[in-house]
Amino acid sequence: MSSVRPQLARLACALVFAGMASAGNAQQLNVVCSVQAEWCSAIATEFQRESGVKVAMTLKGSGETLAQIAAERANPKLDLWFGGTGDPHLQAADQDLTAVYKSPLQDQLQPWAKKQAEQSGFRTNGIYLGLLGLGYNTELLAKKKVAAPACWKDLVKPEYAGDVQMANPNASGTAYTVIATLAQIFGEDEAFRLLKGMHRNISNYPRQGVGPIKATARGENLIAVAFIHDVVTEAQAGFPVKAVSPCEGTGYEIGSLSIVKGARNLDAAKKFVDWALTPKAQALGAQNRQYQIPSNVNAPISPLAPRLSEVKLIDYDFAKYGHAAERKRLLERWDREVGSQAK
Numbered sequence: 001m002s003s004v005r006p007q008l009a010r011l012a013c014a015l016v017f018a019g020m021a022s023a024g025n026a027q028q029l030n031v032v033c034s035v036q037a038e039w040c041s042a043i044a045t046e047f048q049r050e051s052g053v054k055v056a057m058t059l060k061g062s063g064e065t066l067a068q069i070a071a072e073r074a075n076p077k078l079d080l081w082f083g084g085t086g087d088p089h090l091q092a093a094d095q096d097l098t099a100v101y102k103s104p105l106q107d108q109l110q111p112w113a114k115k116q117a118e119q120s121g122f123r124t125n126g127i128y129l130g131l132l133g134l135g136y137n138t139e140l141l142a143k144k145k146v147a148a149p150a151c152w153k154d155l156v157k158p159e160y161a162g163d164v165q166m167a168n169p170n171a172s173g174t175a176y177t178v179i180a181t182l183a184q185i186f187g188e189d190e191a192f193r194l195l196k197g198m199h200r201n202i203s204n205y206p207r208q209g210v211g212p213i214k215a216t217a218r219g220e221n222l223i224a225v226a227f228i229h230d231v232v233t234e235a236q237a238g239f240p241v242k243a244v245s246p247c248e249g250t251g252y253e254i255g256s257l258s259i260v261k262g263a264r265n266l267d268a269a270k271k272f273v274d275w276a277l278t279p280k281a282q283a284l285g286a287q288n289r290q291y292q293i294p295s296n297v298n299a300p301i302s303p304l305a306p307r308l309s310e311v312k313l314i315d316y317d318f319a320k321y322g323h324a325a326e327r328k329r330l331l332e333r334w335d336r337e338v339g340s341q342a343k
Contacts, residue, residue: 027053029268030077034062034084034173035255036210036233038288043082046284047275053268061208062088062173069097069260079263080272081256085173085209086116086126087180089256090322093123098258101270105277105296113295116254119318127276128255128285128292131306131313132174132181134244135213135224135231149223151247152182156197163222164201165212169334173253174209178225179330180321181251184314195338205339217241227253228306229291236289236304249312255292 029047033040037059044055060068062084069078069092081089081098092098102122106114113126134149141148146159155164169175182191203221206212212224213231217239224231231243257276259269275281282294286302293305320326 027051027265027268028056029053029265029272030056030079031082031272032058032060032065032068032078032080033082034060034065035082035285036230036288036290039285039290040082042284042288043276043281046281047272051268051271051275053271061167061171063169063171063176064207066092066097070095073097073262076260076262076264078260079265079269080260081258082276083127083255083257085177086124086254086256086318087176087322087327088173089124089258090116090120090318091324091327092258093120094322094324097261098123099261099263099266099269101259101273103270103274103277105274108297109277109295110293110297112254116256116318119322124256124258125273125277126254126295127257127282128294130227130229130253130255130292131245131308131311132177132250132252133226133228133231133246133311135216135226135228135234135241136244137216137219137222137240138242139240140219140222144222146222148242149244152185152194153248155201155223155225156194157201160201160223162201162203164198164225165204165206165215165221165223166198166202166225167209167211168205168207168339170331170339171207172209172211174227175205175225176321176327176331177251177253179334181314181316183330184251184317185248192333192337195334196341199338199341200343202343213241227292228311232291232304232306233289236291243306245306245311247312249314251314251316254295254318 044057048055066088100122116126167175210230213226216224217234228243234241263269279296279299282299291302291305
């Protein structure tokens with residue numbers, strides 16, 4: 001999820017206050033959104049227009065959202081969680097934090113989205129697929145006269161010292177997906193040796209998954225660990241960035257949508273899920289320069305979206321890495337062996 005631009009922040013706040021003000025005379029829906037701000041604003045505006053349900057929208061990364069929903073278990077303030085990597089949504093389902101709901105639109109979804117829903121016991125729905133990779137600034141590359149990264153193991157090279165960014169896995173679902181991906185490619189111990197080597201080159205660990213590529217796009221560092229669709233978004237905005245699919249293979253996310261268990265506005269939340277799974281609603285992503293692969297088989301796929309046939313994908317183990325206990329264990333190991341270490 002991106003940092004919120006001032007005008008989008010004002011819009012998000014306006015939507016929050018509009019929802020609060022209208023709670024007494026109209027249906028309301030309290031949504032936390034873990035995709036980029038432009039897309040969050042578009043879905044809030046369009047759903048509100050089509051349904052008449054007032055949307056109170058807040059923006060937050062998926063790791064932080066999971067923590068909030070867990071903390072509010074006894075008294076949920078949120079009704080619905082839109083977007084962000086699928087692992088935290090599965091972990092929320094594993095902790096009984098989200099509600100069971102099988103949408104009548106399930107039959108229209110891609111096989112990977114159906115599997116996500118089934119695996120969670122229909123506590124979450126896959127809404128898009130995104131491929132993990134790298135992005136680099138082409139102008140800085142030429143200026144520094146270094147080779148472009150092509151593989152995960154390149155990120156430990158001394159010529160990239162202080163020039164790499166990855167999000168903080170304690171707050172970002174993107175970064176947790178990185179850890180899980182590297183563990184599946186290299187084995188866990190070798191993956192952590194790689195993460196420790198990367199740590200020496202990393203200048204910053206932003207709390208939001210899209211933070212590193214935004215910094216790279218603006219010339220603050222050379223390389224970002226990011227979802228490929230976020231690199232494409234920055235390139236389409238005119239920034240000198242290029243995406244790389246790592247040579248060893250890569251993992252992916254199934255961006256998901258979940259209803260919070262105990263939601264105060266359950267009927268409105270179900271209505272939103274059914275709407276969000278339609279081709280029309282899913283087209284809002286590409287219309288707002290978000291180039292993930294949508295889950296409805298009838299939704300248009302942007303020609304700018306990454307092509308699965310051109311990427312070496314691993315058989316990502318959502319069953320293992322979607323468990324809350326596994327997430328806790330891996331994050332504790334990252335804090336102990338990587339994040340707390342001096343550079």
